[in-house]
Amino acid sequence: MNIVTPAAFPVARPRRLRQSAALRRLVSETSLSAGQLILPLFVRTGRGERRPISSMPGVFQLSVDELLKEAETAVAAGLPGVILFGIPSRKDAKASGAYAPGGIVQQAVRALKRRFPELLVITDVCLCEYMSHGHCGIVRERPGGATIANDPSLVLLARTAVSHAEAGADIIAPSDMMDGRVAAIRSALDRAGFVETPLMAYAAKFASAFYGPFREAAESAPQFGDRRSYQMDPANSDEALREVALDLQEGADIVMVKPALSYLDILWRVKSTFRCPTAAYAVSGEFSMIKAAAEKGWLDERSATLEALLSIRRAGADIILTYSAVEAARWLGG
Numbered sequence: 001m002n003i004v005t006p007a008a009f010p011v012a013r014p015r016r017l018r019q020s021a022a023l024r025r026l027v028s029e030t031s032l033s034a035g036q037l038i039l040p041l042f043v044r045t046g047r048g049e050r051r052p053i054s055s056m057p058g059v060f061q062l063s064v065d066e067l068l069k070e071a072e073t074a075v076a077a078g079l080p081g082v083i084l085f086g087i088p089s090r091k092d093a094k095a096s097g098a099y100a101p102g103g104i105v106q107q108a109v110r111a112l113k114r115r116f117p118e119l120l121v122i123t124d125v126c127l128c129e130y131m132s133h134g135h136c137g138i139v140r141e142r143p144g145g146a147t148i149a150n151d152p153s154l155v156l157l158a159r160t161a162v163s164h165a166e167a168g169a170d171i172i173a174p175s176d177m178m179d180g181r182v183a184a185i186r187s188a189l190d191r192a193g194f195v196e197t198p199l200m201a202y203a204a205k206f207a208s209a210f211y212g213p214f215r216e217a218a219e220s221a222p223q224f225g226d227r228r229s230y231q232m233d234p235a236n237s238d239e240a241l242r243e244v245a246l247d248l249q250e251g252a253d254i255v256m257v258k259p260a261l262s263y264l265d266i267l268w269r270v271k272s273t274f275r276c277p278t279a280a281y282a283v284s285g286e287f288s289m290i291k292a293a294a295e296k297g298w299l300d301e302r303s304a305t306l307e308a309l310l311s312i313r314r315a316g317a318d319i320i321l322t323y324s325a326v327e328a329a330r331w332l333g334g
Contacts, residue, residue, distance in 0.1 A: 271316025
């Protein structure tokens with residue numbers, strides 16, 4: 001893009017439009033509002049459970065009754081929706097808790113839709129929280145070591161997505177990064193009569209160091225190896241565009257880039273290339289870094305949080321998933 005400057009100094013003085021808050025608002029190129037923010041929530045079995053996550057100040061594992069209280073706060077703050085991550089009471093090698101009709105996410109979805117029918121309930125579809133080994137797919141033993149079996153995992157992912165839709169989920173969000181999972185889930189939802197249920201695909205999800213606190217929150221750390229065989233190499237940008245293109249071809253309605261701040265260039269390329277609804281996830285590490293710096297007095301939490309979220313919007317995100325959603329909504333309204 002060519003930037004045309006009609007005049008030079010002293011005729012041109014860009015500072016003229018920075019002299020007051022009203023002027024700055026008038027010419028602001030990017031807006032950030034509560035209606036663009038989604039709050040991630042962790043739900044577990046039990047009652048009266050509100051377990052703090054040590055690496056994520058102010059974030060908790062919540063039983064369904066406590067989840068409803070958190071959702072009420074989100075609604076009051078003007079947030080349009082939440083995304084759920086489940087922590088089952090039991091894990092196994094088939095991730096059976098992920099697609100059980102009475103599973104923890106399914107319970108939470110039903111409770112949320114009864115209490116807050118206007119609240120968008122998004123469900124993360126992955127298997128890692130439910131697998132005894134902590135990986136996002138079925139593990140197969142092979143000569144030389146274990147591997148994650150792609151195609152058999154699609155069956156369980158699709159089954160999980162249908163169970164979430166049956167419980168009342170408004171948006172299904174597959175995050176596993178198995179090849180072909182969007183097509184498998186879209187087909188299963190359509191067969192089950194959920195043709196109108198949209199998919200928000202974690203299309204460009206990178207194998208990032210910034211997921212560390214989430215592993216504690218979701219109790220989902222892999223028991224062996226890592227996730228680099230299915231999550232993306234942080235070095236790759238063109239590959240991200242191929243991944244997004246594949247998910248859109250398979251039926252994704254919204255695509256996501258994850259993490260956000262370290263991948264703003266990817267976010268910009270995705271939005272500029274595809275011009276489709278685009279989400280970005282401000283992940284646990286990004287959240288915790290600002291919290292930790294603020295606690296030490298090194299950063300102003302409000303200013304740093306809003307600046308980070310604004311940068312994600314400026315790079316092209318229409319939707320931002322952030323653990324700071326409630327606080328940011330209050331700050332934006334205040």
